[in-house]
Amino acid sequence: MAHVGSVHSEESHGSIRSYTIGFLCSLVLTVISVAIAVGGWLEGSAKAIVLMAAGVLQLAVQLFFFMHLREEKKPRYNLISLILGLVILVIIVGGSLWIMLYNTVAG
Secondary structure (H helix, E strand, O other): OOOOOOOOOOOOOOOHHHHHHHHHHHHHHHHHHHHHHHHOOOOHHHHHHHHHHHHHHHHHHHHHHHOOHHHOOOOOHHHHHHHHHHHHHHHHHHHHHHHHHHOOOOO
């Protein structure tokens, strides 16, 4: 006899430990970014590289700990959509930078 009132989902939504680790990683990355941007710890290209790396790590933390990308069952539609979005983003940003850097008119 099936229990109609107690439907349980097979999906795992993480644990307190997983959320705590994700929150602490996000907090540390945010503090590092703010300290570098406001505190003036780094200058020039080193500052830009560290801030971009912190942003990419922040994205990875959000995807793995809060959006549960690694716990996804097959087929992996969310992962495929994410990869397509990243490819489009790289094409748009890369193309824009290419045009801005190499669009000089010789005169």
